[in-house]
Amino acid sequence: xxxxxxxxxxxxxxxxxxxxxxxxxxxxxxxxxxxxxxxxxxxxxxxxxxxxxxxxxxxxxxxxxxxxxxxxxxxxxxxxxxxxxxxxxxxxxxxxxxxxxxxxxxxxxxxxxxxxxxxxxxxxxxxxxxxxxxxxxxxxxxxxxxxxxxxxxxxxxxxxxxxxxxxxxxxxxxxxxxxxxxxxxxxxxxxxxxxxxxxxxxxxxxxxxxxxxxxxxxxxxxxxxxxxxxxxxxxxxxxxxxxxxxxxxxxxxxxxxxxxxxxxxxxxxxxxxxxxxxxxxxxxxxxxxxxx
Numbered sequence: 001x002x003x004x005x006x007x008x009x010x011x012x013x014x015x016x017x018x019x020x021x022x023x024x025x026x027x028x029x030x031x032x033x034x035x036x037x038x039x040x041x042x043x044x045x046x047x048x049x050x051x052x053x054x055x056x057x058x059x060x061x062x063x064x065x066x067x068x069x070x071x072x073x074x075x076x077x078x079x080x081x082x083x084x085x086x087x088x089x090x091x092x093x094x095x096x097x098x099x100x101x102x103x104x105x106x107x108x109x110x111x112x113x114x115x116x117x118x119x120x121x122x123x124x125x126x127x128x129x130x131x132x133x134x135x136x137x138x139x140x141x142x143x144x145x146x147x148x149x150x151x152x153x154x155x156x157x158x159x160x161x162x163x164x165x166x167x168x169x170x171x172x173x174x175x176x177x178x179x180x181x182x183x184x185x186x187x188x189x190x191x192x193x194x195x196x197x198x199x200x201x202x203x204x205x206x207x208x209x210x211x212x213x214x215x216x217x218x219x220x221x222x223x224x225x226x227x228x229x230x231x232x233x234x235x236x237x238x239x240x241x242x243x244x245x246x247x248x249x250x251x252x253x254x255x256x257x258x259x260x261x262x263x264x265x266x267x268x269x270x271x272x273x274x275x276x277x278x279x280x281x282x283x284x285x286x287x288x289x290x291x292x
Contacts, residue, residue, distance in 0.1 A: 003036055003037065003054045003055075004036070004037045004038065004039075004052060004053050004054055005031055005036050005037070005038040005039075005053060005054065005055045005056070005057060005291075006038070006039055006040075006041045006048075006050065006053040006055075006056045006057070007024055007027050007028055007031070007038055007039065007040045007041065007057050007059050007060075008041060008042075008043050008056050008057065008058045008059060008060075008061060009024050009040050009041065009042055009043070009059060009060040009061065009062075010042050010043060010044065010060060010061050010062050010063045010064075011042045011044060011045070011063070012062075016062040016063065016145070016146045017060070017062060020270065021273065021274040023059065023060065023270065023271055023273050024040045024059055024060050025040075026273050026274075026280065027057065027059055027283075028040060030280070030283065030284055030287060031057075031287070031291075033284075034284070034287065034288060034291065034292065036291065043058075043061045043064070043071065043074055044063075044067060044070060044071075044074070050077075050078060050081055050083060051081060051083075053083060054083075054084070055083070055084045055085070055086065055291065056078065056083055056084070056085045056086070057085075057086050057246075058085060058086065058087060058092060058267065058268065059268065060268055061267065061268045062145065062146070062268055064096065064145075064267070064268070065096075065141070065143045065144050065145050065148065066148075068096070068143050071096070072093070072096075075089050075092065075093055086245075086246040086247075086290060087242075087245045087246055087247065087248075087266050087267070088244065088245075091242065091244075091245060091266050092266065092267050094266075095264065095265075095266040095267050096143060096267060097142055097143050098140070098142050098143070098144070098175050098263075099116070099142060100241075100264065101113040101114070101175075101261070101263075101264075102114075102116065104237070104241065104261060104264070107240070109236070109237065109240075109261060110233070110255075110258055110259065110260040110261065111260060111261045112177055112178065112180055112253065112260050112261065112262050113177070114132070114175045114176050114177030114178065115127075115128060115131045115132060115175070115176050115177075116142070116173060116174075116175060117139075117165075117169060117173060117174040117175065117176055118169075118173050119169060119170070119171070119172055119173040120169065120170060121169070122162075122166065122169075123162075123165070123169070123176070125155065125158045125159070128155065128158070128176055129155055132155075132176065132177075132178050133178075134178040134179065135154055135155050135156065136152065136153070136154055136155075136178075136179035137152075137153055137154075137155060137176050137177060137178060137179055138150065138151070138152055138153075138176070138177045138178075138179050139151045139153055139161075139165065139174055139175070139176050139177075140174065140175055140177070141168075141172050141173070141174055141175070142172065142173040142174060142175050143172065143173075145268075149168060151164075151165075152179055180253050180255065180260075180262075182253050182254060182255055183206065183253050183262075184206055186203075186205070186253070186254065187203045187204050187205035187206065187253075188203070188204045188205075188251055188252070188253055188262055189201060189202075189203055189204075189224070189226065189230065189251070189252050189253065189254070189259075190202050190203075190204060190249050190250070190251050190269075190272070191226055191230070191231065191234040191249070191250045191252075192247070192248075192249050192269075192271055192272065192279070193234075193238050193242070193245075193247070193248045193249070193250070194246065194247055194282050194283055194285070194286035195245075195246060195285075195286040195289055195290070196238055196239070196242070196243055196244075196245070196248075197282070197286070198231060198234070198235065199278065199279060199282040199283070200223065200272065200275075200276045200278055200279050200282070201223070201224050201225065201226045202221050202222060202223055202224060202272050202275060203221070203222055203224045204219055204220070204221050205219060205220050205221075205222075206219045221272065221275065223272075223275050223276045229259065230252075230254070230259045233252070233258075233259035234250040234252070234259070237250055237261060237264060238250065241264060242264065242266055245266055246286060246287070246290055247266075247269065247271060247283075247286070248264070248265065248266055248269075249263075249264075249265035249266075249269035249270075249271070250264060250265075251263040251264075251265060271283070
């Protein structure tokens with residue numbers, strides 16, 4: 001088979017990529033410069049013939065949580081075809097549900113993990129209070145992204161929130177996490193790694209009176225240099241949970257001076273390639289190591 005690479009993306013509706021630099025196009029240009037024929041292909045394209053590609057680079061499947069059963073079926077289809085995929089399919093499946101946060105916490109890493117609210121079951125307010133031990137919480141789907149169906153709630157107002165949450169729980173499981181004031185006050189740090197090597201980092205700060213750091217909710221982003229302790233914390237997570245990943249983004253927050261994981265992004269993270277001069281060269285180096 002001739003070398004032809006698919007950059008796996010999604011059918012953009014503008015919901016998750018507004019006001020962003022098109023990193024699919026950046027990646028396509030890099031691959032072209034490296035001598036690879038390539039195409040940007042939505043993962044859910046029913047007309048796509050995946051057998052024509054020698055490698056799939058999963059980059060921007062930003063709607064996978066909207067069509068999760070179909071996405072899992074697609075992963076199985078690709079696995080059956082035996083096409084090399086970066087990041088690999090087992091990693092992507094593991095990372096697609098936020099239950100991975102509970103697993104990481106069980107292994108002793110500092111994590112804003114939370115408590116599982118199972119699909120079809122009525123949540124127990126007292127059990128939540130006992131486990132979370134905090135009045136303000138954040139509730140989000142176990143499989144989600146882009147702050148979809150994410151709520152900030154006071155447990156004293158939990159009974160009033162139940163009429164909104166209960167119908168959602170009929171369709172999927174949720175995670176209830178302690179609200180981290182430091183996210184609203186300081187922001188969330190994102191450390192980017194290529195082939196396990198640190199590349200660059202940013203600080204995402206939410207808009208005033210909001211807790212969501214995504215840019216499409218008015219959040220701001222600036223390049224930062226992580227201190228040695230934060231960087232080492234992120235490296236430990238990469239070594240343990242993403243040692244063979246082409247790309248990884250460690251999202252976290254400082255709580256009492258200690259870095260706590262918020263998300264380990266191994267499926268489709270925005271890589272902030274246009275914000276710092278070393279990002280694209282580091283990405284090129286990693287791609288060359290994997291593909292040439």
